[in-house]
Amino acid sequence: MTQSAEMRKQGRNDQLLDAVASSKRPSPPNAFNSSVTFASRALLRIKHIPEQLFDVTVFPIIFLLMFTYLFGGAIAGSTSDYLQFLLPGILVMTVAQITMYTGIDLNNDIRKGIFDRFRTLPIWLPSALIGSLLVDAVRYTMASSIMIILGLILGFRPDGGFIGILGSVALLLIFCFSLSWVWTTLGLIMRSEKSLMMVSMTVLFPLTFVSNVFVDPETLPSWLQGFVDINPISLLVAAVRGLMHGGVTGAQVGWVLLASLIFIVIFAPMTMYLYRNKK
């Protein structure tokens, strides 16, 4: 090693020694600050991997166009009539499906080492999840806005007006936040991203399709109607339709809130238990 390289190395070591000696342990962040920090991480990840936004921008557009023009003529006879019926349902379906990515992101963190790092930090652990759920809410809002605006362009005319739309998006966000805990639980249990995707799809497809999203349940055989009626997605679609077009009942909203509460009560503690005790 040349003398100057030797000196540079010594300089680095001194600098490191200074850095090590100068560090004072700050008091740990409160739950709010750590959640916001985790949210900023999720935003940075979107900045670096903008493809992540595909599922909240491109997919909703494709879904809405596809189903409106594919089924509109066949089912309702006219695309613009069908759009009035379809938009609330397809909105719920699309956004409910993208909640799945919450579990996949968590699963990736675990398989890479960063999960271990977070768990050795002196922080309120749920903030790691709350932070990413906060950013997910932004993503859901984006998807919803895109679909509603495109719908308005295509001829969607909600009688509930702006207030109705705001109310329905708020209800949708509450429901999706609650549903996310199902995916975080699964994300902690499943070993690979592939198996997680498969299980999530297996849960989501029947939930979203065997519902009142595309058709009026009256037309279904009675055994299927039974499932459709208690399917939480149907409950949400009914409430969102009511809010958008007017005529929503307190019971409709109440059922959605109850379903959300049940998801949270069961799956949030389960997620946190698994998160703390993950091997």
Add this chain to the structure above:
Amino acid sequence: MSDKNQIRQTTMAIEAKGLVKVFGKHRAVDGVDLSIPQGTVYGFLGPNGAGKTTTIRMLATLLQPDAGEALIFGHDLNSETEEIKSRISLTGQYASIDEDLTGIENLVLIARLMGYPRRQAKNRAYELLSAFNLEDASKRQVKNYSGGMRRRIDIAASIVVTPDLLFLDEPTTGLDPRSRNQVWDIIRTLVSAGTTVLLTTQYLEEADQLADRIAVINQGKIIAEGTSSELKSSVGTGTLNVTLVDPQEREKAIDVLASKLAVSIHPASDPASLTAQVADPSLGAEALGELAKENIDVSTFSLGQPSLDEVFLTLTGQPMDEKEEEEVKP
């Protein structure tokens, strides 16, 4: 020295008894006892699948032991995890940072999570990047870093707040010699600042270079423990290989070395070569000197440390590779 210092020094950084972790039917860690004084470097030496990572993860509060107990700075591993977390830090075997973020973003993230206000977090991040020779790469995503840079940013993230105890899981596996030396320098600097280090490695040389004491671990059990020289002498000695320019001089060379160094010399199959078992590497240099004094020309010369394979062979009677195949899990 004050009373407080007295107490500090008598509390062990790690005191573990009978740690066990079972995965299914496999006893990954099978009764590990440890006693690691503060301010020292402790090396865990063992092949793949020996149970090094599992032991470290238990001690770092990430994995619940199935049996046994441990005190970290006197805090119980089972009940006082928060106190323990505030004094330790872990650099895992695989990068424990967000590879999609840049170097600076990663360090700021950790600093914020440690509780630094925004501005100080940034200052601290830049201070560390510069100390780790990463300032040029600060705005690049970590996934584009070289292996050595990745290790450095990972260690930097572990000392955003200087921990009292740092776990390093195979810090140099897969690194080129230059990056490895950089990591070694970093570890030495941390230790000189008072941090206790528990590191795992598959290389005897690394444990030898860094660790005050070494535990050789195999199949979840510590099969030997001691300082590096204790271990080496229990295992055997290094091997000196000399090849002479002129095969005619071999007899003379053997006589010179045997009388001056008092070690046993063996002629090798190559008529110009000989090998000797030496306990102390410095004897190797002396051997060269003696041969030069007698005007015996040497063409090549090497001194081999006992390898981990040899350590293993001696301690277990089995070479290391065979064991790995048994480790293949369902």
